[in-house]
Amino acid sequence: SSELTQPPSVSVSPGQTASITCSGDYLGQKFASWYQQKSGRPPVLVMYEDDQRPSGVPERFSGSSSGDTVTLTISGTQPLDEADYYCQAWDNITGGVFGGGTKLTVL
């Protein structure tokens, strides 16, 4: 299957840790990346190659991979982290695949 599965929503209190998972049959053999999208704005890369943080992305963002699941973790979540988050990977047959997105609510 070429699908990437994310939970539709995750809620977290300010200062707590948020974890967003992304599962797919081939993720164990492929790199995944993560994108943050705030309302009305284009996506922004926040993690690549599973666990590499681009320059300028706060250290509270981290990534990990285990089996066919990758996880984006936000430690000490801040209200400004509230956004939609998408995972993405490349499938040999279907090409670029995005997860369905996870709405992170900080309340």
Added chain:
Amino acid sequence: QVQLQESGPGLVKPSQTLSLTCSVSGGSVSDNDYYWSWIRQPPGKGLVWVGYIFHSGVAYYNPSLKSRVDISVDTSKDHLSLRLSSVTAADTAVYYCARITVLESSGFFFPNYFESWGQGTLVTVSS
């Protein structure tokens, strides 16, 4: 810092062809280290990869759109173009162009991650 800017008609009639351009500044579409891509996002929905192209002109498309889509690159103008034919209301979306880094593995080259994105342009398909 590369910048990408999408442009084109905001309204297209059903059955017609959607045509968009992405202008690249602060970088070159001829750079061997990158692919160039289109992604779309229907209102209120998730991201959908449309296709990508290398400066050589070799392109790869989403199988669900392949029969209707064409992506081209103009190295003299540093821009890429998207054409989507026979559009319907389901093609209404914000269309983004983006730059993809190249991953080299065992002498082969693959797309990696979407490093930079344009601001996007909304295209509505309606009569």
